Amino acid sequence: MKNGGRRTKGAGSVFQDSRGRWRFRREIDPDPVTGRRRYIEATGQTKSAARERFERKLDEYRRTSHLDIPASSHMLVDDYLAQWVDDMKTRVRPRTWYGYNCRIQSVRDSIGRIRLGELTPQHIRRMLAAMSKDSTSQTVLARYQRLSQALDDAEREGLIESNPCRKVKPPRVEAPEVRILGPDDPQRLLDATAMHGQTMNPRSFTSDDDVEMWLLDFEIAFSTGMRNGERWALMPYELEIRDGQPGIHIQQQLMRHNEDMSVPNWYNVERIGDKFWIAPLKTRKSNRFTPISWDLWNRLQARIAKHGIGPRDLIFTNKGRPIYWAIEHRRWTAMLDAAGLPHVKLHSARHWAETRLAEAGVDEGARMEMLGHVNKETNRRYTHWSPGTLGVLMDNAMNGRFAQTSPSPIPDDVPEDAAAVIVIDDDPALEFVTAELID
Numbered sequence: 001m002k003n004g005g006r007r008t009k010g011a012g013s014v015f016q017d018s019r020g021r022w023r024f025r026r027e028i029d030p031d032p033v034t035g036r037r038r039y040i041e042a043t044g045q046t047k048s049a050a051r052e053r054f055e056r057k058l059d060e061y062r063r064t065s066h067l068d069i070p071a072s073s074h075m076l077v078d079d080y081l082a083q084w085v086d087d088m089k090t091r092v093r094p095r096t097w098y099g100y101n102c103r104i105q106s107v108r109d110s111i112g113r114i115r116l117g118e119l120t121p122q123h124i125r126r127m128l129a130a131m132s133k134d135s136t137s138q139t140v141l142a143r144y145q146r147l148s149q150a151l152d153d154a155e156r157e158g159l160i161e162s163n164p165c166r167k168v169k170p171p172r173v174e175a176p177e178v179r180i181l182g183p184d185d186p187q188r189l190l191d192a193t194a195m196h197g198q199t200m201n202p203r204s205f206t207s208d209d210d211v212e213m214w215l216l217d218f219e220i221a222f223s224t225g226m227r228n229g230e231r232w233a234l235m236p237y238e239l240e241i242r243d244g245q246p247g248i249h250i251q252q253q254l255m256r257h258n259e260d261m262s263v264p265n266w267y268n269v270e271r272i273g274d275k276f277w278i279a280p281l282k283t284r285k286s287n288r289f290t291p292i293s294w295d296l297w298n299r300l301q302a303r304i305a306k307h308g309i310g311p312r313d314l315i316f317t318n319k320g321r322p323i324y325w326a327i328e329h330r331r332w333t334a335m336l337d338a339a340g341l342p343h344v345k346l347h348s349a350r351h352w353a354e355t356r357l358a359e360a361g362v363d364e365g366a367r368m369e370m371l372g373h374v375n376k377e378t379n380r381r382y383t384h385w386s387p388g389t390l391g392v393l394m395d396n397a398m399n400g401r402f403a404q405t406s407p408s409p410i411p412d413d414v415p416e417d418a419a420a421v422i423v424i425d426d427d428p429a430l431e432f433v434t435a436e437l438i439d
Contacts, residue, residue, distance in 0.1 A: 014047070019091065022047045024054035028061060037158050045090065045265065077119055078112030080159070084150045093279075094261040103143045104150070106131070116159060119151075121167040128171055137173045144170050180348045180355065180384055185341055186222040190215055192339035205331070214331050216299060217316050220248075221346065224290045225353030225371045228346065229253035232323050233278055236304050237311040239297070242289060246297035249289050250372070254314075255279045256324050276322045286372035354382035359389045 013025050025041040040057050044050030085104045089097055110127045111119065124147070131140045148165035155163050181189070193205075193215055205211045220231055232254035240249045255269075255277045263269060269277040281287055300315065309315055318327050332346045350371065357367045364376060373379040 014051075017043075021045060021091075022050035024050050026054075026058070039158050041157060043087075075116045075159070076112060077114050077116050078108045080116050080154060081108050081112070081147075081150055084153060089262055090264050093267055094257060094263055095255060098258070098261065099142075100146055103139075103146045106143050107147050116154065119160070119164055121164045124164055124168045128168070132171065137171055140171045141173050144168075175381070178348055178351055178384070179342065179344045180352045181341060181344060183356065183386070185339070186218075186349070186352065189335050189339045189341060190219060193218075193335045196338050205334070213303070213316060214335075216296075216303065217328070218332070218335065218346075218349070219296060220292075221349040222352055223292060223296065224248060225350040226250060226290070227253065227282070227286075227350065227372075228325065228328070229255060230281070230286075232314070232316060232328075234315045235312050236309055236315065239300060240289065245291050246294055247289050247291040251281065251287055252278050253281055254322055254324070272322055276324075281372070283372070283374055285368075285374045288369060288372045290370050351382045351384060354379065355384045355386075358383045359385070 013023075015023055017023055021043050022045070023041065023043050025039055027037060027039050030037055040054065040061060042050050042054035042057055044053055081104050085097075085101050088100055092100065107127070110130065111123050114123055124144075128140055128144060131143065144165065148163060151160065151163040151165055154160045193211060205214065217231060220226060220234075221228075226234075226248070230250050230253050233252045234248070235252075238249050238251055240247060254272075256275055257277055267280070269279045271277055303309070304315065314322060316323055328346065333343065336343055354367060354371055357370070358364075364379065367373075368376070368379050371379065371382070373382075
């Protein structure tokens with residue numbers, strides 16, 4: 001206990017976990033079938049909320065002599081996972097929970113009818129093998145990870161002796177190759193759009209002003225490496241000048257959500273209409289200042305002044321409404337087609353920015369700061385060294401340490417198929433070697 005004083009024996013324990021949530025826990029009678037220890041446990045964002053939930057469970061147990069969940073030997077995996085994913089609503093962000101729920105549902109469909117206490121590594125291996133037949137390796141791995149996370153909690157709660165996932169190797173995943181545009185391709189993309197404008201595709205660009213807005217949006221994507229949601233949420237108050245350097249203080253992201261998503265009270269979001277949120281960034285490191293050129297700064301300010309955009313209004317909109325992936329993707333594809341460029345994902349612009357910074361010799365720590373990456377491994381996955389750049393770096397490193405020779409000329413009177421075996425030497429004594437090899 002944090003406030004001193006030992007609790008009465010048998011009264012249970014009260015503590016805050018690593019996330020700051022209050023937990024009340026008390027051991028009760030062992031499982032009548034297996035003899036395993038059982039607990040009543042309740043959690044809450046506040047101590048009073050956790051206590052109220054705990055006392056409600058305890059009263060129910062005293063009146064009926066059973067828990068509000070069956071004994072672990074009788075509980076189905078489906079029942080436990082349904083309760084677990086419901087409890088996660090208060091622990092993770094809404095869109096994260098949505099992904100959890102989809103993955104856990106697939107696991108429930110596969111092994112839900114097995115009793116929790118009887119779940120074995122063999123069950124999990126067979127589940128992964130079956131899923132691999134019609135799902136990508138990344139999807140199967142994500143399902144395995146969520147199941148392992150849930151079973152870790154079941155072990156901590158005393159419902160199972162150990163997590164069987166630990167005895168199963170996770171599915172192997174090969175990271176997909178990310179294709180990015182060449183060093184000069186983004187400028188080709190912007191030039192083609194500026195030149196053709198509305199003639200590209202009437203559904204994509206409705207006016208010259210519309211073309212101007214999307215040019216700004218995509219230029220920011222390449223020049224700053226901002227994530228999609230960060231650009232969509234850009235507001236004038238995020239444009240700052242620090243030490244004479246113009247830039248964007250990235251502080252928020254735009255997210256599209258389902259109407260039935262519940263929002264935990266610790267997750268501060270601002271609703272925009274029925275389908276969008278202005279939400280906190282992915283990580284604390286994502287809150288960052290990213291420099292931009294004065295030219296880009298002035299064009300952004302000109303657009304803000306032209307349309308009377310308030311400090312906390314969206315700079316980029318689609319007919320006054322927030323933009324999202326489908327809207328942006330249509331314009332992006334039209335621009336690639338107009339410039340004759342391959343169809344790459346818009347998120348690859350973030351990879352392009354990191355690669356250009358690396359090839360320019362920018363320190364890795366500075367690159368992580370500008371892109372908002374938490375660790376070096378993530379940052380390196382965004383760097384795609386070109387053969388030409390690697391060649392220059394190699395030449396600089398060797399710095400003339402090895403003699404450079406030009407390809408030797410081939411005499412006119414030598415057959416083409418014999419050229420590869422000619423010995424170039426002025427010593428007449430070696431002429432017989434040359435003739436013998438040619439024959």
